[in-house]
Amino acid sequence: MSLKCSVLKSGYCEQTQGFGGSNNHRGLDLVGKGYTLDDIVSYDDGNVLMSVTGYGNGQGEGVNWRYGNFVKIQHDNGTVCLYAHMEYTSVRVGQRVSKGQVIGRMGNSGNSSGGHLHWEFWSKNDYNSNIDPSPYLAPKEPIVLPKPVERDKNKRQFQVDYNDNLRVRKTPNGEILGILNQGIYDFISTETNGGYEWVKLKDGMYSAITDMSRILEVEKEEVQEDLIDEIEMLNKRIVELEDKLSLFEKQEQEYKYFVAPKEDIYYIKLKKNETLKYLRRD
Numbered sequence: 001m002s003l004k005c006s007v008l009k010s011g012y013c014e015q016t017q018g019f020g021g022s023n024n025h026r027g028l029d030l031v032g033k034g035y036t037l038d039d040i041v042s043y044d045d046g047n048v049l050m051s052v053t054g055y056g057n058g059q060g061e062g063v064n065w066r067y068g069n070f071v072k073i074q075h076d077n078g079t080v081c082l083y084a085h086m087e088y089t090s091v092r093v094g095q096r097v098s099k100g101q102v103i104g105r106m107g108n109s110g111n112s113s114g115g116h117l118h119w120e121f122w123s124k125n126d127y128n129s130n131i132d133p134s135p136y137l138a139p140k141e142p143i144v145l146p147k148p149v150e151r152d153k154n155k156r157q158f159q160v161d162y163n164d165n166l167r168v169r170k171t172p173n174g175e176i177l178g179i180l181n182q183g184i185y186d187f188i189s190t191e192t193n194g195g196y197e198w199v200k201l202k203d204g205m206y207s208a209i210t211d212m213s214r215i216l217e218v219e220k221e222e223v224q225e226d227l228i229d230e231i232e233m234l235n236k237r238i239v240e241l242e243d244k245l246s247l248f249e250k251q252e253q254e255y256k257y258f259v260a261p262k263e264d265i266y267y268i269k270l271k272k273n274e275t276l277k278y279l280r281r282d
C-alpha cells in the first residue's frame with residue numbers, strides 16, 4: 001500500500017522495511033509507488049554535511065560499503081537526515097537545500113540488495129542519535145492560520161491591533177505556528193495560562209491577549225431572549241394594571257364623596273344616584 005512520503009519526489013512510497021526489528025535496522029527502507037525507483041528529495045531546509053557518490057553495489061570501504069552513495073543533511077533545528085544507497089547524488093557539501101529539493105536518485109549502491117532508499121533520521125549530528133523516521137514520513141500538513149472576519153456582535157471575537165506581532169501557538173505558551181495580522185478573528189473559548197489570558201482560535205491554535213489584542217464585546221442571543229421574555233411579562237403586567245386602573249376609574253366615576261359637616265369628619269362613598277340622608281338627632 002502506498003504511503004504519503006516526504007522524501008520522494010512523487011510524494012508517495014512503499015515501505016519495504018521498518019525501523020528497528022531483529023536486525024536493529026537504523027532507518028526506513030523505501031521504494032517508489034508501485035515498487036519503482038524515484039528521485040529523493042530533502043525532508044526539510046538545511047545544509048549538506050556529506051555527499052558521497054561514485055560507488056557501485058557492495059563497493060567501497062567503511063560507511064561507503066554500508067551506505068554506498070549517500071547524502072547527509074543538517075536541518076535548521078539541528079536534526080540530521082541521511083539518505084543511502086543512491087544511484088548518484090546531485091548536491092555538494094556545504095550546499096543549502098530546500099525542503100522538497102531533489103538531492104539524488106534512488107539506487108542500489110553499497111550494502112543493498114535491490115534499488116531502494118535507506119532513510120535515517122538523527123536527532124543531532126551524531127551517528128548514535130538515530131531515531132525512528134516513521135513520524136516524519138508523511139509530509140507535515142501545511143499550517144493554515146485563521147483569516148480576519150467581519151465584526152459580528154453575536155460571535156465571540158477578538159481584535160488584533162497591529163501587524164507582525166501577535167503569535168499563534170499550538171498550545172498556550174507552546175510551539176509557535178505563525179503570526180496573526182491586524183484584524184478581527186473569531187474564537188471558541190478563553191483560558192488562563194502562564195499569567196496570560198488565551199483565546200482558542202481552533203483546536204491546536206491559541207493566541208495570548210496582550211496589549212496588541214483585545215476581546216470584543218458580545219451581545220449574547222440568550223441574553224436578548226431573556227430580555228424579550230421579561231419585556232413580554234412586563235407588558236402583560238401593564239395591561240393587567242391598565243385594566244385594573246380603568247375599572248377603578250369607572251368605579252370612581254360612580255362614586256362621589258360626601259363630607260359630613262361636623263367636627264368628627266368622616267367620609268362616605270356613595271354610588272352615583274345614591275343619596276344619603278343625614279339625620280340630625282335633636
Ligand SMILES: [Zn+2]
Binds near residue numbers: 028117
Ligand atoms: Zn535500510
